[in-house]
Amino acid sequence: MSRESQAHEADHGQGDPGLYEYAFLAGGGRRVVECALVALIERGTLSMRAARVRTVRAEQPAHPIELALVAVCSRSRSxxxxxxxxxxxxEMDELAHRLVLDGLLHRRRRRPTRAGRRLLAAATxxxxxIPAYVLEGPTELARGPVQYGLLSAQPIPEGLGRRLLRLGRALDNSDSDATTDAGSAHSCGSGSGGGGD
Incomplete structure (x- = not known):
């Protein structure tokens, strides 16, 4: 039995999902890391400033995800x-594997199964x-450096960058077309207005 499985059973009882299991079902590995960051910051183990995080107090957390996080943050990192x-x-792979074995997560896509979605809906x-940020994400945290740090690390949704570029080009083109049309309308208007008097 792995350390993570032992910690899971000790903290939550066999078969009873814990906070990180709910976090994985709600938002995947990213949500698990966000929740672990919040937990360790609240306990005073980690400090976050300007979207950078580091360990400030020695602690050996029981949960393997938290233990890995403390090790990664031994020096300041974004x-x-x-x-x-x-x-x-x-440790994240082990967490996902256990959810797969429990029938709550699809093996390849790492998306919740029907049973996983039902469990998540019941929890919601x-x-x-269960804190709201576990199920809904960092937008549910109080405004401040932790929320800002987590939201600033959010990736731009796939395809959004290309759509924004296309929108920018379209706006640029429509501005230049409007300027050209306004210029020609102005010159035509003043010429015809002068001829009519």
Missing amino acids: VKDVVEVLMDCP SSRSG
């Missing part, structure tokens, strides 16, 4: 780097002691 490193760590409707 939140974005921390999220990228931990999303691909063995009952709010049984």
Whole structure:
């Protein structure tokens, strides 16, 4: 049995999902890292300033995800780097594997199964002691440096960059067309207005 499985059973009882399991079902590995960051900052183990995070107090957390996070943040790192490193760590793979074995997550796509979606829906409707940011993400945190740091590390949705570029070009083209049309309308208007008097 892995350390993570032992910690999971000790903290939550076998088969009873914990905070990080709900976080994975709600938002994947990124949400797990965000929740671990919040937990360790609240306990005073980590400090976040200007979207950078570092360990400020020695602690050996029981949960393997938190333990990996403390190790990664031994020196100051950007939140974005921390999220990228931990999303691909063995501890995250173990967490996902356990959810797959429990029938809550698809093996390849790492998306919740029907049972996983039902469990998540039940947790969302009952709010049984699960903080809103676990289920909904960092937008549910109080405004401040932690929320800012986590939101600044959010990736731009796929395809959004290209759409914004196209929109920018379209606006540039419409501005230049409007300027050209206004210029020609102005010259035509003044010429015809002068001829009519």
